[in-house]
Amino acid sequence: MAPNSRIILTRHAQAEHNVDLDYSIPDAPLTPLGKKQAATLAPQVKELAKEVDLVASSPLKRTLQTTKLGWAPAVERLGGLAKVACLPQAQECNDFPCDTGSAKETLEADPEFAGFDLSALTPDWTGKQGFYAADRSSIANRARWVRQWLRERPEKTIVLVAHGDILRQITAGPDGSSTYMWKNAEAQIFHFDPKFVETEDCFLDVDHVVAVAGGYAPTSTEMDLVGADSLPQNL
Numbered sequence: 001m002a003p004n005s006r007i008i009l010t011r012h013a014q015a016e017h018n019v020d021l022d023y024s025i026p027d028a029p030l031t032p033l034g035k036k037q038a039a040t041l042a043p044q045v046k047e048l049a050k051e052v053d054l055v056a057s058s059p060l061k062r063t064l065q066t067t068k069l070g071w072a073p074a075v076e077r078l079g080g081l082a083k084v085a086c087l088p089q090a091q092e093c094n095d096f097p098c099d100t101g102s103a104k105e106t107l108e109a110d111p112e113f114a115g116f117d118l119s120a121l122t123p124d125w126t127g128k129q130g131f132y133a134a135d136r137s138s139i140a141n142r143a144r145w146v147r148q149w150l151r152e153r154p155e156k157t158i159v160l161v162a163h164g165d166i167l168r169q170i171t172a173g174p175d176g177s178s179t180y181m182w183k184n185a186e187a188q189i190f191h192f193d194p195k196f197v198e199t200e201d202c203f204l205d206v207d208h209v210v211a212v213a214g215g216y217a218p219t220s221t222e223m224d225l226v227g228a229d230s231l232p233q234n235l
Contacts, residue, residue, distance in 0.1 A: 006157040007150055007190040007204060008052070009171070010070065011164055011182035013037035013214050015062040017098035018184075028098040029061040037185040037214035041070035044211035045187060049073035053155035056085040058162045059121055060092065060101045064113055067161045070185055070213070074159060081115035088125040088132075089146050090170075092163035093139045095128040099163070102126065140177075143169035147202045151192060159187075173203050184214025 014034035017025045030038065042049075052074040057067040067084060068075065075084060092099035104121040107113045128134055131142060147170060150158060162170070168178040171190065189207040196203040 005191065006051075006207075007192075008048070008157065008159045008187055008210070009167055009190055010041075010066065010159060010161045010187040011167060011184065012058075012060075012062040012066040012161060013041070013070065013185040015098070017096075023094075023096035023098045026097045027061050027100060027102045030065045034062070034184065034214070035065065035069060038066045038069035040213040041066075041185045041187065041211055042072050044213060045071065046073050048210060049077065051157050052078070052159050053157050054078070054085060054153060055083070055159045055161075056087045056090070057160070058090040058092070058101075058166070059086040059088055059107070059116075059118065059125070060099070060163070061107075061113075063090075063161045063163065064107075064116060066185060070187075071159055071161065082117050084116060086116060086118055086120050087146070087149070087160070088121055089142055089149070090160060090162045090166060091125070091132065093134060093165040093169065095134040100126055100128060139166070139169055140172070142166075143172060143177075144201060146170050147204065148200075151197065151202045171204055171206065174201075183212045185212070186214070187211040 014031050014037055015028045016031055017023055017028035019031060049071065055067060055071050055074050055078065057063050068081065075081060091101055103126055104118045107118055124130065125132060131138065143166060164182045167182055168180060171178040187210050189210055190204040191207055193203045193205045
């Protein structure tokens with residue numbers, strides 16, 4: 001399968017555990033400000049969304065919420081939330097409660113997530129063991145799996161909404177994982193590195209940042225919110 005021409009990686013907006021660094025919050029959802037950040041992402045990527053062929057998301061609450069709000073133009077054009085590929089392999093790295101997803105039955109019972117196809121959520125996806133373990137080797141293997149999944153998809157332009165730590169692993173290179181600090185509701189375009197695209201690692205190369213809705217700090221405030229009237233018009 002020919003590699004995709006564009007992979008648009010997106011970090012979720014501000015979540016509850018970001019504010020006070022309280023990692024004990026189960027499956028931490030977006031804050032009210034985070035929802036505003038995610039909604040502000042949508043007009044920034046409005047033109048780009050017209051070219052998106054697939055939207056995928058980590059199935060944690062904050063990433064599903066960011067997908068629903070931030071990539072709404074693409075989601076709606078592609079047929080609604082049922083067409084979003086929920087990818088448990090893109091869940092966050094750590095085994096803290098905030099980074100551990102909810103059971104499929106819990107998400108299905110929550111009206112906020114009605115419409116998403118959660119059929120890919122097997123019982124082990126919340127276990128943080130085996131394939132989903134939080135040790136360095138397992139995380140690297142999982143990030144490699146995500147890159148291979150993206151490479152084998154037939155779509156030309158794919159959005160993946162995920163988390164800062166796993167995004168740094170997905171965007172690892174020959175010298176190791178990335179150290180880039182993703183902003184809230186930030187989207188970047190990547191391509192597969194032609195030197196590695198046919199290898200098992202299939203590393204990505206960053207192209208450019210296309211949107212940042214939530215400012216430049218993990219715990220950004222209302223003052224950091226990017227207004228639609230200040231957005232670039234050539235996305």
